Amino acid sequence: MIDDIDRRIIRVLEREARITNAALGARVGLSPNATGVRVQRLVDRGVITGFGAHLDMGTLGRPMEAIIDCWLRQPDERDPIADLVADDDRVVEAIHITGNVDFRLRVFVESAEDLNDLLTALRTSAGVSQTDTHLVLQRLSTQAAPS
Numbered sequence: 001m002i003d004d005i006d007r008r009i010i011r012v013l014e015r016e017a018r019i020t021n022a023a024l025g026a027r028v029g030l031s032p033n034a035t036g037v038r039v040q041r042l043v044d045r046g047v048i049t050g051f052g053a054h055l056d057m058g059t060l061g062r063p064m065e066a067i068i069d070c071w072l073r074q075p076d077e078r079d080p081i082a083d084l085v086a087d088d089d090r091v092v093e094a095i096h097i098t099g100n101v102d103f104r105l106r107v108f109v110e111s112a113e114d115l116n117d118l119l120t121a122l123r124t125s126a127g128v129s130q131t132d133t134h135l136v137l138q139r140l141s142t143q144a145a146p147s
Contacts, residue, residue: 062108065136
């Protein structure tokens, strides 16, 4: 069972994965040791599956973010698109979804030309028959305010 303290720990870790146990404990009202035990228990139970870094893709030369909906020529043949997204670092997320779309991709590209090159690769080598592309204009924070 996850209690209120575990939920507060999770909220802080979602925003600050590199926070120390001492700082995290101070935020949730526990000693550093008790905090470390709680975090390890959440990891052991599979609630926390990893810790990561958030990247500023613009500083990495890919300032344009887009969402691409993809329809496959053969919906049961997912290997070509799986291979492309595994090998192409412009694709940061690929999800197979329900509805009239087969896959939704989140991508970061250098330019409109780079985006066009990716769309061409999807159609020519990934089994995609149609795409619908949406440029991301603004990203709003969905994280809870600090506890």
